[in-house]
Amino acid sequence: MRLMKIEDYKEIYDLWNECEGMDINDIDESEEGIGKYLERNPSTCFVEERDGKIVGVIMAGHDGRRGTLHHLAVRKSWRRQGIGRALCAHALKALHDQGIKKAGLFIYNDNEVGLAFWKQERFVSHDDYEYYDKVL
Numbered sequence: 027m028r029l030m031k032i033e034d035y036k037e038i039y040d041l042w043n044e045c046e047g048m049d050i051n052d053i054d055e056s057e058e059g060i061g062k063y064l065e066r067n068p069s070t071c072f073v074e075e076r077d078g079k080i081v082g083v084i085m086a087g088h089d090g091r092r093g094t095l096h097h098l099a100v101r102k103s104w105r106r107q108g109i110g111r112a113l114c115a116h117a118l119k120a121l122h123d124q125g126i127k128k129a130g131l132f133i134y135n136d137n138e139v140g141l142a143f144w145k146q147e148r149f150v151s152h153d154d155y156e157y158y159d160k161v162l
């Protein structure tokens with residue numbers, strides 16, 4: 027496992043697009059957008075490589091107070107081998123090392139595999155509030 031860098035972008039973008047349940051769009055996930063995210067969060071985003079190819083990725087960042095995890099994905103043929111769990115552990119430790127005490131994530135409520143994953147990671151779901159956003 028190593029830190030993600032912007033040179034990984036194309037390989038990671040393909041991996042995200044291979045995954046069901048991921049919302050990849052040109053606003054948030056452009057190369058420029060991901061580059062800015064990595065500049066702001068240089069020590070909390072990771073990739074897992076096998077045989078020189080990226081098979082898993084997680085992005086994590088924080089606003090000084092709360093951490094957020096984004097776009098955890100593992101290539102289909104490498105799933106159920108603990109890679110997702112290891113990526114998550116690295117990201118959470120990296121956030122914790124920066125003094126962050128709580129982290130969360132957004133997930134579509136029909137992503138059954140993702141929901142099973144976060145549940146076993148002991149993340150807690152909330153059904154008493156809505157998330158609002160707006161394109162600027």
Ligand SMILES: CC(C)(COP(=O)(O)OP(=O)(O)OC[C@H]1O[C@@H](n2cnc3c(N)ncnc32)[C@H](O)[C@@H]1OP(=O)(O)O)[C@@H](O)C(=O)NCCC(=O)NCCS
Pocket residue numbers: 045046047048097098099100101104105106107108109110111112131132133137139140142143146
């Ligand atoms: C979610 C995802 C990242 C998990 O990656 P992974 O490397 O397969 O996960 P792990 O092997 O570390 O699994 C850890 C545990 O999560 C749970 N889990 C993982 N995949 C599961 C599945 N298909 N069904 C039920 N539980 C599952 C299991 O408890 C598993 O432990 P076990 O294998 O000992 O039973 C992967 O399935 C993926 O890329 N999905 C598509 C993208 C996505 O939905 N990302 C999350 C969006 S927020």
